[in-house]
Amino acid sequence: MTKKLATNIVDVLRHDIYPRIETRNGGVLATASEGKTLLITGASKGVGRSIAIIHAHSHPRCIIITARSTAPLDAVASELIAIGSQIRIIKASLDVTDPVAVSTFFKNLREVERIGKIDVLFNNAGYLEPILPFAQQDLATWTKTITTNITGVANVTHEYLRHNFTAVGGYPDGTTEGKNKEALKDATVIITSSMGALHSMPGFSAYQPSSG
Numbered sequence: 407m408t409k410k411l412a413t414n415i416v417d418v419l420r421h422d423i424y425p426r427i428e429t430r431n432g433g434v435l436a437t438a439s440e441g442k443t444l445l446i447t448g449a450s451k452g453v454g455r456s457i458a459i460i461h462a463h464s465h466p467r468c469i470i471i472t473a474r475s476t477a478p479l480d481a482v483a484s485e486l487i488a489i490g491s492q493i494r495i496i497k498a499s500l501d502v503t504d505p506v507a508v509s510t511f512f513k514n515l516r517e518v519e520r521i522g523k524i525d526v527l528f529n530n531a532g533y534l535e536p537i538l539p540f541a542q543q544d545l546a547t548w549t550k551t552i553t554t555n556i557t558g559v560a561n562v563t564h565e566y567l568r569h570n571f572t573a574v575g576g577y578p579d580g581t582t583e584g585k586n587k588e589a590l591k592d593a594t595v596i597i598t599s600s601m602g603a604l605h606s607m608p609g610f611s612a613y614q615p616s617s618g
């Protein structure tokens with residue numbers, strides 16, 4: 407009997423933009439991000455870059471893109487500007503595993519860039535260890551996968567919430583009465599997952615449990 411590894415959570419697997427999520431050329435979601443400020447981690451390539459590009463077609467006010475190095479973000483920023491020259495683009499180097507760096511990044515958004523409430527956070531930054539049996543793994547590299555994919559998401563989401571509480575005039579810990587609803591209204595946190603989390607395969611001992 408053939409072992410079924412996983413059950414798909416959707417009926418149709420897609421590998422490109424489809425009509426119900428189309429933002430281009432007057433598509434269904436052509437105004438989905440209109441006037442909004444978006445923050446995308448891990449935006450220099452792959453899924454993160456695609457998120458930035460597809461949302462640039464939906465008239466956002468500002469797109470903030472981060473990656474471990476800013477150099478690859480230059481090309482992404484140019485693509486976004488070509489789509490919408492009116493969009494404010496902010497790019498920054500960010501190690502999501504470093505809570506101090508994440509806190510400093512959000513402080514810079516508030517105090518230098520004068521960014522108020524951020525409408526949508528895309529937690530997309532991720533890491534994949536070498537595909538090896540566990541006994542052959544370098545544990546420092548293996549741990550980096552866990553730290554990036556789990557703790558990194560926590561670090562950024564934590565500071566994102568504190569940023570939004572501060573942006574509406576409340577205490578960063580969300581304890582200002584009457585301000586929580588304002589800070590959280592229409593605020594959205596999206597975490598990129600992986601179909602790898604639906605399977606059990608040798609060699610992915612850190613990535614699979616951390617990417618679900």
